[in-house]
Every structure is written in C-alpha cells, then in structure tokens.
Amino acid sequence: MKRCLSILFAAALLFAASAAPAATPDNALVMAWQFDDIITLDPAEIFEFSGAEFAGNAYDRLIGYDVDNVEEIYGLAAESWEVGDDGKTYTFKIRKGMTFSSGNPVTAEDAAFSLQRTVILNKSPGFILTQFGFTADNVREKIKAADDHTLVLETDKAYAPTFVLYCLTSTVGSVVDKKTVMAHEKDGDLGHAWLRTNYAGSGPFALNAWKASELLMLDANETYWDGAPAMKRVMIRHIPEPATQRLLLEKGDIDIARNLGPDQIKGLTGNADIKIHSAPKGGIFYLGFNQKHPILSKPQVRQALKYLVDYQGMADSILKGTMVVHQAFLPKGFLGALLETPFSFDPEKAKKLLADAGHPDGFTVSMDTRNNFPTLDMAQAIQSSFAQGGVKVEILPMDGKQALTKYRARNHEIYIGRWGPDYQDPHTNADTFASNPDNSDDAAAKPLAWRNAWDIPEMTEKTQAAVRERDPKKRARMYLGLQKEHQQRSPFVIMFQDIEVAAERANVENFILGPSFDSNFYRFVTK
Amino acid sequence: MFDRLRTLTGGRAFRVLVKILGILVSVALTFLGLLFVTFIIGRVVPIDPVLAAVGDRAPDAVYERVRMELGLHLPLYQQFWIYLTKVFQGDLGRSVLTANPVAADILRVFPATLELATAATIIGVILGVPMGVTAAVHQGRWPDGVFRVVGLFGYSVPVFWLGLMGLLLFYGKLGWVPGPGRLDVFYEGILESKTGVILIDSALAGDWIIFRNALSHLILPSAILGYFSLAYISRMTRSFMLEQLNQEYITTARVKGVAEWRVVWVHALGNVWVPLVTVIALSYGNLLEGSVLTETVFAWPGLGFYLTKSLLSADMNAVLGSTIVVGSVFIGINLLSDAVYRLLDPRAR
Numbered sequence: 001m002k003r004c005l006s007i008l009f010a011a012a013l014l015f016a017a018s019a020a021p022a023a024t025p026d027n028a029l030v031m032a033w034q035f036d037d038i039i040t041l042d043p044a045e046i047f048e049f050s051g052a053e054f055a056g057n058a059y060d061r062l063i064g065y066d067v068d069n070v071e072e073i074y075g076l077a078a079e080s081w082e083v084g085d086d087g088k089t090y091t092f093k094i095r096k097g098m099t100f101s102s103g104n105p106v107t108a109e110d111a112a113f114s115l116q117r118t119v120i121l122n123k124s125p126g127f128i129l130t131q132f133g134f135t136a137d138n139v140r141e142k143i144k145a146a147d148d149h150t151l152v153l154e155t156d157k158a159y160a161p162t163f164v165l166y167c168l169t170s171t172v173g174s175v176v177d178k179k180t181v182m183a184h185e186k187d188g189d190l191g192h193a194w195l196r197t198n199y200a201g202s203g204p205f206a207l208n209a210w211k212a213s214e215l216l217m218l219d220a221n222e223t224y225w226d227g228a229p230a231m232k233r234v235m236i237r238h239i240p241e242p243a244t245q246r247l248l249l250e251k252g253d254i255d256i257a258r259n260l261g262p263d264q265i266k267g268l269t270g271n272a273d274i275k276i277h278s279a280p281k282g283g284i285f286y287l288g289f290n291q292k293h294p295i296l297s298k299p300q301v302r303q304a305l306k307y308l309v310d311y312q313g314m315a316d317s318i319l320k321g322t323m324v325v326h327q328a329f330l331p332k333g334f335l336g337a338l339l340e341t342p343f344s345f346d347p348e349k350a351k352k353l354l355a356d357a358g359h360p361d362g363f364t365v366s367m368d369t370r371n372n373f374p375t376l377d378m379a380q381a382i383q384s385s386f387a388q389g390g391v392k393v394e395i396l397p398m399d400g401k402q403a404l405t406k407y408r409a410r411n412h413e414i415y416i417g418r419w420g421p422d423y424q425d426p427h428t429n430a431d432t433f434a435s436n437p438d439n440s441d442d443a444a445a446k447p448l449a450w451r452n453a454w455d456i457p458e459m460t461e462k463t464q465a466a467v468r469e470r471d472p473k474k475r476a477r478m479y480l481g482l483q484k485e486h487q488q489r490s491p492f493v494i495m496f497q498d499i500e501v502a503a504e505r506a507n508v509e510n511f512i513l514g515p516s517f518d519s520n521f522y523r524f525v526t527k
Numbered sequence: 528m529f530d531r532l533r534t535l536t537g538g539r540a541f542r543v544l545v546k547i548l549g550i551l552v553s554v555a556l557t558f559l560g561l562l563f564v565t566f567i568i569g570r571v572v573p574i575d576p577v578l579a580a581v582g583d584r585a586p587d588a589v590y591e592r593v594r595m596e597l598g599l600h601l602p603l604y605q606q607f608w609i610y611l612t613k614v615f616q617g618d619l620g621r622s623v624l625t626a627n628p629v630a631a632d633i634l635r636v637f638p639a640t641l642e643l644a645t646a647a648t649i650i651g652v653i654l655g656v657p658m659g660v661t662a663a664v665h666q667g668r669w670p671d672g673v674f675r676v677v678g679l680f681g682y683s684v685p686v687f688w689l690g691l692m693g694l695l696l697f698y699g700k701l702g703w704v705p706g707p708g709r710l711d712v713f714y715e716g717i718l719e720s721k722t723g724v725i726l727i728d729s730a731l732a733g734d735w736i737i738f739r740n741a742l743s744h745l746i747l748p749s750a751i752l753g754y755f756s757l758a759y760i761s762r763m764t765r766s767f768m769l770e771q772l773n774q775e776y777i778t779t780a781r782v783k784g785v786a787e788w789r790v791v792w793v794h795a796l797g798n799v800w801v802p803l804v805t806v807i808a809l810s811y812g813n814l815l816e817g818s819v820l821t822e823t824v825f826a827w828p829g830l831g832f833y834l835t836k837s838l839l840s841a842d843m844n845a846v847l848g849s850t851i852v853v854g855s856v857f858i859g860i861n862l863l864s865d866a867v868y869r870l871l872d873p874r875a876r
Contacts, residue, residue, distance in 0.1 A: 030712055036624075039579075039580070039624050041626075047581075047585070122588075122589060123589065124581045124589055126589065127586045191541070197626050208707065212626070212627065213624075213828065213832070213836065214635075215712075215715055215716075217715065235713075235715070237708060237826065238826065239708075240824045240832075241823050241826070243691055244691070244707050244825075244826060247698065247699050250699065251699060251706065253700070253705075254708050272634070289607060396859075405575065446587070
C-alpha cells in the first residue's frame with residue numbers, strides 16, 4: 001500500500017510540474033464567458049444575448065451602425081442603399097468580391113434568401129421582419145434579387161427609413177450562404193435543423209467548433225473584405241462560476257472574463273495586470289404599477305413613488321458599476337434617448353404628494369420579485385425607501401418564469417423587472433412602454449403598457465406617428481417628447497440601465513463592447 | 528408450452544432463462560416507472576417549457592406554434608405515450624436548449640462524468656479503506672480521532688466551497704494544477720472522440736501530451752470529489768471492521784498466533800469486503816449522477832450540470848434522457864455489485 005501511495009504522489013507531482021500556467025499566445029484570444037443561453041446558431045432563430053454576439057462576429061449583416069454614434073449607419077454586406085420615393089422600396093447594392101467560408105461568392109440572391117427564410121421560418125425574432133408586412137406567402141415577391149448584386153425589398157407601408165434600417169442591423173439581417181444551407185435542407189426546413197449547430201457565413205470569424213455550454217471556437221477569416229482580424233483564433237470557454245473566471249484571469253490563462261459580479265470587480269481594482277472595461281447596454285430595470293389597483297392608478301401616488309426610490313443609493317451600494325441611473329424608456333445608445341434624470345430620493349416631497357392623493361399615512365402594496373440577484377436586493381432596498389414615505393411593500397419572491405406568467409395575466413400589484421430591447425430602433429421600446437392599442441383583457445398584443453393596464457390612446461397614436469416619420473432628426477425629437485411625457489405620467493418607474501463589464505488583461509486592446517450584444521466585436525482586438 | 532420448453536432445454540437451463548426473463552421484466556418495469564414519474568413531475572412543475580424554447584419576448588403567435596410543435600396542447604397521457612413510442616424506436620428526441628439530439632448530448636456529457644466519478648472513487652477506495660481499517664484497529668486512540676475528524680470535515684464542508692478553495696490554493700497560489708475544464712483550451716478539438724473519455728481516447732491515439740494534460744486537469748476535481756467518497760467509505764469501513772474485530776474467529780486467529788497484520792488485513796478485511804462492495808457501488812453510482820456543484824466550479828461539462836440546467840428550463844427530452852442514463856447506471860451497478868457479491872461470498876452463490 002505504501003508503495004502504491006508513493007507512486008501516486010510522484011505521479012501527481014510530475015503532472016503538476018507540467019501544468020505550470022503560461023500566458024495566452026499573442027495571436028489568440030481566450031475568453032471565459034457564461035454562454036449557456038445559446039440555444040441555436042441559426043441567425044434566423046438567434047434571439048439570446050450570447051447567440052447574438054456569436055452572429056455579430058461570424059456573419060456579415062447587410063448594414064451596421066457606429067457603436068459610438070448610433071445615428072451613423074454604414075454598409076457591411078451592402079455597400080450602399082436607397083429608399084424609393086414611395087418610402088416603401090429599399091434597394092441595396094451588395095458589395096462585390098466577398099466570399100463565404102465555403103468559398104461561394106456572396107450575392108444578392110443569398111441576401112434575399114436569408115431574409116426570406118427568416119420570414120418563412122418565423123422563429124422568435126421573425127417578427128422583426130414580419131412587422132413590415134412580409135408573410136411566408138408574399139416574401140419571395142417582396143424581397144428579391146434584381147441581379148447578382150442588387151437586393152430589392154418592399155414594405156407594406158411607408159415607415160421611417162431609420163426604423164427599417166435599424167431592424168436590418170439586427171441578427172436577422174445576417175447573410176447566410178444559400179448553396180451550403182440548402183444542401184443540408186431536410187423536409188423543407190430551409191436548412192434550419194443543420195444551421196442550428198453549424199455555420200454558413202462570411203463574417204470576420206468562422207465557426208471552428210461548437211459544444212453547447214462548453215466551448216465556442218472561432219477562426220479568423222483571412223480573406224475578410226475589411227481586413228483579416230489580428231486574432232487568428234478566438235477560444236471561448238463556458239465558465240459558469242464568476243469566482244473561477246476571476247481566478248483564470250488573474251493567472252493569465254484567459255485574456256477576458258465576461259461575467260464578474262460587483263464583488264469580483266471590486267477585488268480586481270488595483271491589480272495592474274487587469275483593466276476593467278465597461279459600456280452601457282440596452283437593458284433597463286423598472287417598476288410597473290398595475291393600473292387596475294385603486295391606489296396605484298392615482299397620478300399623485302405614481303408621482304410620489306417615483307420620489308421614493310433611492311436611485312443613486314442603490315447604484316452605489318448594490319449595483320457597484322453594473323448599472324447606471326437612467327429614467328427614460330429609451331436607453332443611452334438609441335436614437336432619441338432622453339438622458340435627463342429628474343427624479344431623486346425625496347421622502348418629504350413624496351409624503352406631500354401622497355397626502356394630496358388622500359393617503360397621508362401611506363398604504364400597503366405587494367411587489368412580485370424574481371428571486372435572483374440583483375432583483376431581490378433591489379426590491380429590498382425599495383422596500384426600505386418606500387417605508388420612509390409610509391408605503392409598506394410586501395415582497396413576493398418567485399421563480400422568473402412564474403413571475404412572468406403572473407405579469408402577463410395582469411395579476412400583480414407592483415412588478416420589478418428588466419426589459420431588453422429586441423432590436424436597435426427606438427420603436428422597440430416605445431412600442432411596449434408607450435403603446436397600448438387595446439386595453440381589454442383579451443387583447444391580441446400584450447405590451448408592457450397593457451400588462452400594467454395603462455390605457456393611453458393618445459400616446460399610442462404618437463408612438464405610431466413616430467415610427468412613420470421619415471426625417472431622422474424630427475423622428476429623434478418625437479421620441480424625446482414622448483419620453484418626457486412618459487417619464488412624468490406613466491405607471492413605470494424606470495430606474496437603471498445595464499452596464500456590461502468585461503475584465504481584461506492589461507495587454508488586450510480594442511475589444512469592442514457596443515450598445516447591443518450583437519455589437520460586441522472581436523475583430524479589432526490586438527494584444 | 529412452458530413444460531415443453533422445460534423438457535427441451537433441460538431443468539437448469541430453463542431456470543436460468545426464467546431468471547433472466549424475470550430480471551428483464553423488472554428492469555423494464557423500473558424504467559417505465561422512472562420515466563412516468565419524471566415525466567409527470569416535469570409537466571406539473573410551474574415552469575413553462577415553451578419559454579425555454581422561445582424566450583421571454585417571443586410574440587404570442589410564435590409561442591402558440593411552438594407549444595403545438597412540442598405537443599404540449601395534448602392531454603398528459605397522450606404526450607407520455609408519444610414519448611414512449613419514440614423511445615422504443617431509439618429516439619430520445621432533441622434538447623430544446625442545445626438543439627442537439629439528446630442521445631448525442633448524453634454521449635458528450637456522460638463520459639466526462641464517468642471519468643471524474645471513476646477517478647474520485649478510486650481515490651476514495653485507495654485512501655478510504657485503509658483509513659477505516661486503521662481507525663477501527665486503533666479505536667478510541669489518536670489515529671481514530673484524526674481520521675474521524677478528516678471524515679467529518681468531508682461530510683460537513685460544502686463541496687462548492689472546498690472546490691473553490693482548492694482552486695485558489697493549488698491553481699491560484701501554488702500553480703501545482705491547471706485551471707478548470709477537462710483540457711487546456713489549446714488542446715480542444717485536436718483529439719478525435721471515440722469513447723468521450725479523454726484519458727482513454729488520448730491513450731488509444733498514443734497522444735501522451737494530451738493524456739498528461741487531461742490527467743493534470745483531472746487531479747484536483749477528482750481529489751475533491753474523492754474526498755467526499757473517502758469520508759463515506761472510511762466511516763463505513765470503520766464500522767464494518769469494528770463489528771468483525773469483535774467476532775470469535777478473530778480471537779481464535781490471534782490465539783493461534785497468526786500475525787496481527789494478517790488478522791486485520793486478511794481475515795477481518797476479507798469479510799468486510801462483502802458489504803463494503805455495496806457501499807462503494809452506491810457511492811460510485813451517486814457520483815455518476817453527476818455532481819453539479821463540482822462541475823460548476825471546475826467548468827466540467829458533465830451530466831450533473833446538463834441535467835440541472837435542463838430541469839430548470841423544463842427541457843423534458845433532456846431530463847428524461849438523462850433519467851434513463853442515471854437509471855441504467857444504478858441498475859447496472861446493482862447487478863454488478865450482486866455479481867461481485869457472489870464472487871466474494873460463497874454463500875451467495
């Protein structure tokens with residue numbers, strides 16, 4: 001037995017010696033990231049944060065926007081575009097000389113096919129295109145290639161061109177290789193079953209390996225039309241535990257850790273080998289007051305509660321750099337975003353407003369809360385700040401999907417939640433926060449305004465007008481006005497905007513964190 | 528008909544045949560019950576599997592279509608029946624979360640768990656049994672005390688904490704072992720997967736660099752997990768040994784002048800192996816279910832992590848597929864330990 005043990009010990013030491021950590025190679029990017037939300041790699045189906053980031057790096061979309069100035073839209077697979085006088089016809093000139101990883105050339109036919117299949121398959125993000133009147137029956141007529149390098153798209157109505165263009169900057173605007181995809185078609189699925197776990201794109205990186213919740217490996221596209229990336233390979237490993245991510249980063253075994261919590265980030269400050277990189281993201285945290293509730297439906301009460309949230313206190317104590325105070329329904333990074341924050345914690349003012357509303361001694365109300373970080377922590381902070389105005393909050397913690405089911409049935413009193421935009425156009429949030437075409441219980445559409453039973457025919461009309469405005473500057477002004485009115489009147493207390501934080505080794509440069517997840521780019525990274 | 532069979536095959540062969548048939552029927556019934564209970568639990572928990580497939584923000588039309596595609600509008604018994612007929616055709620369905628066939632997913636995650644659990648059990652047995660024996664021999668004295676404290680620690684400290692501390696010390700501070708994962712990321716995708724167990728695959732391919740790398744990655748997680756099985760095995764060994772050491776045949780052996788090491792390690796331990804095999808088999812079975820916390824800390828893509836994630840998203844095909852695997856493991860281990868039992872104990876033959 002003794003001999004056996006000594007052999008084991010010697011073996012352990014031998015292998016330990018060989019396992020000394022080394023820095024990552026100069027031309028490879030190694031990243032730790034929680035990407036277990038990826039359920040598909042097909043751009044016609046991708047609607048998750050991590051999946052969108054994959055598509056943003058591996059596929060070329062028709063067009064993109066400048067991550068520092070969202071008003072600037074530029075061409076990717078399409079080098080130029082025109083909007084017809086009728087406001088319904090969009091003509092894109094497809095860039096010449098681009099090739100897919102298969103070697104096939106990128107043509108207008110591929111672009112048309114990609115958009116058509118998104119409409120025909122109509123998966124979760126399909127509505128981003130079908131909202132322009134495309135259906136499985138008409139899409140082959142309405143979106144087609146006029147020649148090898150001209151794509152023509154015809155919407156059902158004249159929308160704001162920026163609305164149509166911003167929608168095409170999202171993942172559904174990715175161009176897939178028609179020949180490769182159709183070679184794998186089964187039972188008329190347009191290659192969907194195959195593309196869910198495979199790749200047929202022309203982006204700066206091509207998929208090398210994919211193992212769900214384990215590994216995502218991308219190789220540089222050496223013939224990329226805009227220049228080959230400096231990183232020849234990007235290796236991303238799913239590391240679920242943030243503490244483990246931090247350890248890997250400190251040891252230099254990875255270049256970037258993507259999911260550190262406030263505490264880990266704090267622990268890294270002062271470490272010269274590591275820098276913290278952050279950028280605002282589109283998600284916003286808000287409270288929704290159900291307007292079926294007799295007290296919450298009083299305007300002064302809604303106003304009072306907006307003064308009973310300790311915005312800055314929460315940002316400093318709980319969120320520590322992972323969110324920033326933001327009080328309008330369009331997050332920073334969107335066309336027409338309102339950056340003013342008129343509300344701050346003011347219990348005296350709130351008490352006065354509550355007395356005016358006939359509740360000088362406050363009232364009791366319940367709040368449906370997802371039992372995760374930071375929702376529950378925020379709910380507790382709000383419970384204590386509301387109490388200073390005499391409002392007693394009963395927190396009802398529950399599973400996320402359970403909370404959502406209750407919210408969708410309008411059975412809550414106060415709901416605390418997060419909302420992420422579906423695409424990079426202001427209409428995505430305006431349409432849910434400031435539009436409610438039918439407030440009846442069996443309405444077909446269930447935007448957030450409906451979920452909180454907020455009946456707003458006039459504001460709905462304004463939201464619809466903004467989405468038809470063809471002048472971008474005027475359109476931006478319309479959203480500013482809409483947000484100002486919404487900020488004061490609505491039953492929503494918009495509190496914070498997400499900040500995405502990546503911790504990087506000091507030698508990593510130019511990892512781009514854009515305003516949405518499909519605009520986090522690896523192609524400019526150098527080390 | 529049975530009589531004819533009996534005459535045709537002869538009495539002994541017939542008995543064996545009936546026995547095998549009996550085992551098969553009981554295995555089939557066990558599986559059916561297991562699947563049924565898992566299926567019902569999966570369907571009554573207040574988690575909507577459609578949300579896992581389409582996300583929170585899908586339009587209602589898409590939501591409804593996916594609900595129909597998943598067959599969730601049908602009555603429960605019908606859903607179960609459809610699932611069962613598919614399983615009998617060898618189709619475990621597709622996972623909603625990974626978009627892969629469940630069978631392919633399991634073939635990927637189970638070998639990872641198998642590798643870890645086997646290494647952990649080997650550590651648990653190699654260290655746990657001698658510790659238990661030594662503690663029993665020195666009952667009430669310091670070696671007993673030390674081993675009991677070691678065992679108690681293994682029982683009461685959360686594996687999650689121990690895993691993180693292990694990483695911090697042996698990887699972070701001392702640099703003796705590599706970080707989490709089954710391989711350094713640079714070795715990923717080089718080796719062709721035949722069995723899925725990297726140690727075996729790399730040895731078959733003669734790729735000793737990958738073999739060493741995989742082994743060095745295995746040391747820490749298997750040691751941590753092995754510590755927990757060690758705690759259990761040493762405790763059980765100690766109590767089995769104490770029981771044996773008080774038996775008359777031990778006294779007889781000592782009186783006859785048999786050397787003390789022989790009395791302990793051959794006579795007493797020889798008789799302890801029989802119940803101990805069951806204990807070890809059960810502990811191995813538990814590890815084969817996957818240890819979700821260890822897998823999370825060490826980013827080990829095993830069955831526990833896969834099963835837990837599928838459960839929380841009500842990804843029922845994946846949950847049921849994993850249940851079949853876990854069920855098979857337990858039934859297999861039980862049959863195996865029965866066989867070993869017979870081998871070790873002549874009375875059971």
